[in-house]
Amino acid sequence: MGANVEITAGLRERKRRETRAALSLAALRLCVQRGWDNVTVDDIAAVANVSPRTFRNYFSTRAEAVAAGHLERMLRVADELRTRPASEPLWTAVTNSVAAQFERPARKGQALDADRWLERTRFIITEPSIHGEVLKASATAQVELAEVIAGRVGARRVKDPYPQVAAAVVTAVVGTVVDRWLRDGPTGSIMPLLRKAFELVAAGFPQDKVKTGK
Amino acid sequence: MGANVEITAGLRERKRRETRAALSLAALRLCVQRGWDNVTVDDIAAVANVSPRTFRNYFSTRAEAVAAGHLERMLRVADELRTRPASEPLWTAVTNSVAAQFERPARKGQALDADRWLERTRFIITEPSIHGEVLKASATAQVELAEVIAGRVGARRVKDPYPQVAAAVVTAVVGTVVDRWLRDGPTGSIMPLLRKAFELVAAGFPQDKVKTGK
DNA sequence: TGGCAAAATTGCCAACATGGCAACTTTGTG
DNA sequence: CACAAAGTTGCCATGTTGGCAATTTTGCCA
Numbered sequence: 508m509g510a511n512v513e514i515t516a517g518l519r520e521r522k523r524r525e526t527r528a529a530l531s532l533a534a535l536r537l538c539v540q541r542g543w544d545n546v547t548v549d550d551i552a553a554v555a556n557v558s559p560r561t562f563r564n565y566f567s568t569r570a571e572a573v574a575a576g577h578l579e580r581m582l583r584v585a586d587e588l589r590t591r592p593a594s595e596p597l598w599t600a601v602t603n604s605v606a607a608q609f610e611r612p613a614r615k616g617q618a619l620d621a622d623r624w625l626e627r628t629r630f631i632i633t634e635p636s637i638h639g640e641v642l643k644a645s646a647t648a649q650v651e652l653a654e655v656i657a658g659r660v661g662a663r664r665v666k667d668p669y670p671q672v673a674a675a676v677v678t679a680v681v682g683t684v685v686d687r688w689l690r691d692g693p694t695g696s697i698m699p700l701l702r703k704a705f706e707l708v709a710a711g712f713p714q715d716k717v718k719t720g721k
Numbered sequence: 722m723g724a725n726v727e728i729t730a731g732l733r734e735r736k737r738r739e740t741r742a743a744l745s746l747a748a749l750r751l752c753v754q755r756g757w758d759n760v761t762v763d764d765i766a767a768v769a770n771v772s773p774r775t776f777r778n779y780f781s782t783r784a785e786a787v788a789a790g791h792l793e794r795m796l797r798v799a800d801e802l803r804t805r806p807a808s809e810p811l812w813t814a815v816t817n818s819v820a821a822q823f824e825r826p827a828r829k830g831q832a833l834d835a836d837r838w839l840e841r842t843r844f845i846i847t848e849p850s851i852h853g854e855v856l857k858a859s860a861t862a863q864v865e866l867a868e869v870i871a872g873r874v875g876a877r878r879v880k881d882p883y884p885q886v887a888a889a890v891v892t893a894v895v896g897t898v899v900d901r902w903l904r905d906g907p908t909g910s911i912m913p914l915l916r917k918a919f920e921l922v923a924a925g926f927p928q929d930k931v932k933t934g935k
Numbered sequence: 936t937g938g939c940a941a942a943a944t945t946g947c948c949a950a951c952a953t954g955g956c957a958a959c960t961t962t963g964t965g
Numbered sequence: 966c967a968c969a970a971a972g973t974t975g976c977c978a979t980g981t982t983g984g985c986a987a988t989t990t991t992g993c994c995a
Binding site (some may be wrong): 732736762923 | 979991
Binding site (some may be wrong): 542570596597638639640642644646660666668669671672673675676678679680682683684687690691700703704708709710711712714 | 782790810811812852853854856859860874877880882883885886887889890892893894896897901914917918921922923924925926928
């Protein structure tokens, strides 16, 4: 359970997801374009072609709507991790799973997409008004992440703190690295930063003579 | 700079802090007592003896007011860490600093205080409506924590990811441990849980044969 | 000490957000 | 094809949020 919730469709469920996605996207688009303070629920609902009241059936706040994309993304990290070969060391697998969700979508032709992706990611991570919601979304996804990790390392006994703590660390590292990456002009790939950070984690944050790489 | 902001007083500043504290406390008290949904800004302002408009000069949302206590607490963790002997290993120092802020206040006589402290802590960590704000508060304090850690391990070079990542990990571990502690009937001290979690961190989350303690 | 500029408090208020309720539509199924 | 379940919408009462300007308090110095 929990793996691929998307398998089961059913027109009803599908439309629901579409509406939700449309609202979330509309919210993000408008906020990036006009700025957080210049977007109302009515605006979002209008763009998504539903009534303002319906918006509220899907999200209780604008912030939640905007952060929904981030939630999805973090859930995809967990999903990605699930598909990684068990032979891979945990932190390697995690690094790759995260990177897969935070690399620019250079795939489909247009470089325009990459720009917009960056613009949106930056907005989500940067805008103070939604920071709380974003962190909350991460925390939500973290639950699933913990389950995946538990399955991966083999839950030793109930109440083994390992999975929970490891998942929390992953969330923390991702937050820190993405933040840093965005600030220091996100020119290159985020991979090096991610790798370095998880190397630190894997090494237990050595305090002594140990030099960090080169 | 940053160490003890409280040294400098000035009547003005002092009163400001008092008012802020009074509002925050009033908010927390009322919310614990009546439940999140049954408390309005007006109620809080009334208890704190200021106008509702003044409340808004200090906090922009109820959630922020309630989470203010948590922010202070996390800042105290950073302050505490600053006073720890540099000889102490980082994770030991951190464990102690955190524990100092999350142990029940068994000091001053009344066991009543301990109960109320637990009740409030539980509310802050548990109530979904403020979860985002609490996480945000942690993130805010995390900045200071990173500075302290940087000073402690000796910031190698600018952009050294160590302090930021380590601080993020501390925040993550604290969140996870406190959560777990509260759920599993917070009968005893939180220390063992903290210690175990930071041992995991220090060990870099071993995946192989290594048995975790006893 | 008296007086004043800066800071804080407050009232007023318009625009939004939030969520309960009930009417009305759409969807999937037997 | 009829119908129960699920989804959408309008209506609306309460609260929230923050700008503006009037009023009061505070700290300081001549």
